[in-house]
Amino acid sequence: MSDSSDDASTLAAAFAFDGEGHATALDWAAVLATRADAPFSAGFRWIHLQRVAGRPQPWLADASGLDPLVVEALTARETRPRCEPFGEGILLNLRGVNLNPGQDAEDMVSIRLWISERLVVSVRLRSLKAVEDTVAELEAGRGPKTPVGLVATLALRLTDRMEPTILDLGEAVDDLEDAAAGDSLPERRKVAEIRRKAITLRRYVTPQRDALARLVAQPLDWVPERVRNQLREATDRVSRYVEDLEAIRDRAGIVAEQLADRRAETMNRQSFVLTAIAAIFLPLGLLTGLLGINVGGIPGTGDSDAFWIVTALLIAIGVGLYLLFRRKDWL
Structure with missing residues (x-):
């Protein structure tokens, strides 16, 4: 078991849940005592780690008790949203818009999760506002009762953070359409940029919808119906975002065609x-x-x-x- 300070620096957050909606923050010593193959008598735990490029994850690889294939999936360099049953748990990859300073929102940030009946382990490469929102809810005493309930809360926060970005793209296309319908012609660069952002977001949001839908369909007896309904809500919202992004992409394409026609006519x-x-x-x-x-x-x-x-x-x-x-x- 590793107790290195370097390993401890990779801890982003950790909580113990009593199964009644209350969460208690854990320190690194408590994380070291956590193993996937040694379940707790009640409740569950969530351990959220920061993956640092070039730095090993000794606890995750050696002391967590997770299967090496699970560890490899959690620490992979590149991922797409997916949901895969594995043994007694589930591997789930999700993405959220990048709201970090100086970053492009469409450069979506991944979070990789291992979900079992008593343990949730998640790994991030960059910070996610949705995770910060979830941690703030836990610190305010509003915690889930089940591991999948935690994932449902996280999925809803991810969709909450997506909505303003997609709405901004929709409003930008509205402005382009108004300009194209009038005497002034919008810049082709702006049209291409909006279309590129919509396509990039859709590339990750579409498989995220499929991953959440597959999670809802998993026959797990430790997932209550109320949590499944939360996941269905998150899935429905992501489905709507996919439709919105497709509409934005198509509308921007039509504006680009109008610009080309107007220029050719001129x-x-x-x-x-x-x-x-x-x-x-x-x-x-x-x-x-x-x-x-x-x-x-x-x-x-x-x-x-x-x-x-x-x-x-x-x-x-x-x-x-x-x-x-x-x-x-x-x-």
Whole structure:
């Protein structure tokens, strides 16, 4: 059993639950006495660890009593939301929006959980506001009665934190649609950025919906129906977020198509005007070029009024072509 201070520094939070809704914070010594294969007489425990890159997790690997495959899943570098039964417990990976300072919300933060009847072990790589919300509820005396109840509380807090981010994206698309419908054109960069954020969020939120749905469906006799209803609520909310993100992605795509069409129409119109102007000057250029050839026999060379006659003729031809093009709505 490891008692190193380096190992203790990886402890983010730990609580013991009495099964009646009350939670007591645990120190590192109490965590060292916790083993998955030595259940407690009553209640359950939650141990939340911080994974530090390049630093081992001696308690988790050697003293927790967890299967090595479980430890490997909890400390994996990259994860996607999933729910997998394993032995007497469940492996669950979830994601939450990244609300850390200076970070992008769509760069979602993972939390990996091992859930059994008497023990919940979770591992994070970066801090999650949803976990902080859950810890604050426990410290305020509002704790769950079962391990899956703790997970349901955490899942609901994750969805609570997602909602403002998705609403902001929806409002941003509303503004883009209003701008596209008016005279001003939104920047394509903004449209692409909103669409990218929606696609990135959806990539993690969709499997999270499936993971929560699978957790609800697990035939565990230590999960009360009230907790299953909480999980169903979290699943329904995540399902709605998936639909919202798909709508945001599609609406941003439509705005991008509108921008492309408007720009193509503008360019076509400008090209058409330039072509029409060239068509007006083409016969004028032909006539002046013909009269400018350096050979004998050019009419009017000896007439002092010939220049003004030719000028008037060119103006008449130009005005006539202009009026013709205007009548045909080519200009």
